[in-house]
Amino acid sequence: GKILVTGANGYVSVWIVKTFLEHGFAVRGAVRSERKATYLGSLFQSYGDKFDVVVVEDITKDGAFDEAVKDVDGIVHTASPVGIIQGDAAELILPAVQGTVSILTSALKRGTSVQRIVWVGSAGSVFEEQPDSNLKAFTEADWNEPAIREVETKGATASGFAKYSASKTLAERAAWNFWNKYRAEVAWDLVVLNPTYVFGPILHDVDRPENLNASMRIFYDAAVADARDKETLATWGSSWVDVRDVGLAHVLAMQTPGAGGERIIISNDVYKLQDFVDIAHRLYPQLPAGSIDYDPTVATHYQVFDTSKQRKLFKINFCPMETMVKDTLEDFKARGWI
Numbered sequence: 306g307k308i309l310v311t312g313a314n315g316y317v318s319v320w321i322v323k324t325f326l327e328h329g330f331a332v333r334g335a336v337r338s339e340r341k342a343t344y345l346g347s348l349f350q351s352y353g354d355k356f357d358v359v360v361v362e363d364i365t366k367d368g369a370f371d372e373a374v375k376d377v378d379g380i381v382h383t384a385s386p387v388g389i390i391q392g393d394a395a396e397l398i399l400p401a402v403q404g405t406v407s408i409l410t411s412a413l414k415r416g417t418s419v420q421r422i423v424w425v426g427s428a429g430s431v432f433e434e435q436p437d438s439n440l441k442a443f444t445e446a447d448w449n450e451p452a453i454r455e456v457e458t459k460g461a462t463a464s465g466f467a468k469y470s471a472s473k474t475l476a477e478r479a480a481w482n483f484w485n486k487y488r489a490e491v492a493w494d495l496v497v498l499n500p501t502y503v504f505g506p507i508l509h510d511v512d513r514p515e516n517l518n519a520s521m522r523i524f525y526d527a528a529v530a531d532a533r534d535k536e537t538l539a540t541w542g543s544s545w546v547d548v549r550d551v552g553l554a555h556v557l558a559m560q561t562p563g564a565g566g567e568r569i570i571i572s573n574d575v576y577k578l579q580d581f582v583d584i585a586h587r588l589y590p591q592l593p594a595g596s597i598d599y600d601p602t603v604a605t606h607y608q609v610f611d612t613s614k615q616r617k618l619f620k621i622n623f624c625p626m627e628t629m630v631k632d633t634l635e636d637f638k639a640r641g642w643i
């Protein structure tokens with residue numbers, strides 16, 4: 306089969322593309338410019354005509370993907386702005402929502418061969434801030450409504466994370482609404498994957514650490530750049546998953562019949578930044594030691610997920626933290642960043 310992957314040049318996406326190719330699929334990557342197409346072309350050169358790239362300059366335009374969706378069996382939509390912005394949340398929300406409606410509309414009108422669409426969500430659309438007491442594990446039934454409310458009430462002064470989470474939550478809702486409206490007319494079904502923080506080695510085009518994608522910048526700042534204070538290292542964290550497991554989850558989401566119509570949290574385990582720092586410092590003593598009196602056994606985790614659905618459907622043998630940190634630092638070292 307052939308899979309269209311949008312935002313194909315991003316951190317997570319390049320691994321998604323690679324994993325589909327390794328599983329024998331053909332892949333068409335959609336990117337915003339020729340320059341990005343050239344990088345991917347050389348990265349996946351060994352796959353010959355099993356990999357091709359289309360340039361879609363503006364994903365929000367009507368009919369943007371009309372050509373790209375032709376003759377593909379599946380679509381993975383990852384293109385969405387990621388990051389902490391100072392200004393109006395619309396900067397994130399508009400491309401996230403309109404890009405989603407745009408690809409689904411092209412699939413509805415022109416995607417006659419499409420069987421399934423895997424939409425890349427985020428755990429940020431699932432969890433919300435929670436108080437110290439009555440901690441709970443979030444499930445696929447949870448939606449980050451408070452992020453939307455925060456953006457509605459505070460506008461540009463809402464937190465950066467609320468703006469990003471609101472964009473992902475509103476876009477995911479748009480995807481489900483669209484599918485529920487047209488499901489009787491289309492041959493495809495919808496799967497949404499909601500990964501937690503993604504870490505691990507990088508394959509995409511990054512010239513220097515400052516230009517890393519948002520999640521890997523967090524890793525780099527903590528483990529290599531010594532840019533976080535000890536208190537933050539010991540107390541800031543969430544849940545995480547290795548980028549290679551996320552790649553595999555997308556292939557399984559495309560192939561597993563029972564995944565159709567499901568929203569699925571993809572996560573390995575909880576972390577505090579100091580957990581990464583501990584491993585990094587042990588492997589590379591020249592890297593920062595961070596908070597040396599940190600005790601992982603007494604850390605409190607607020608962003609904890611019930612992962613029974615992913616386990617039942619996908620049975621991924623998750624990459625352990627030690628391996629993720631080791632492989633990531635080897636990658637950084639090869640780039641001269643350590």
Ligand code: NDP
Binds near residue numbers: 311384385503
């Ligand atoms: P990257 O920033 O590396 O990739 C983002 C991709 O989206 C790039 O291809 C980028 O293209 C594209 N994109 C961004 N804004 C626009 C826009 N306005 N129009 C068209 N394309 C756009 O981030 P990640 O790889 O981390 O994120 C990929 C997906 O995974 C996102 O949907 C994100 O929400 C999701 N995700 C990521 C997690 C993580 O921890 N990394 C966790 C959970 C979900 P360009 O290079 O041209 O800007």
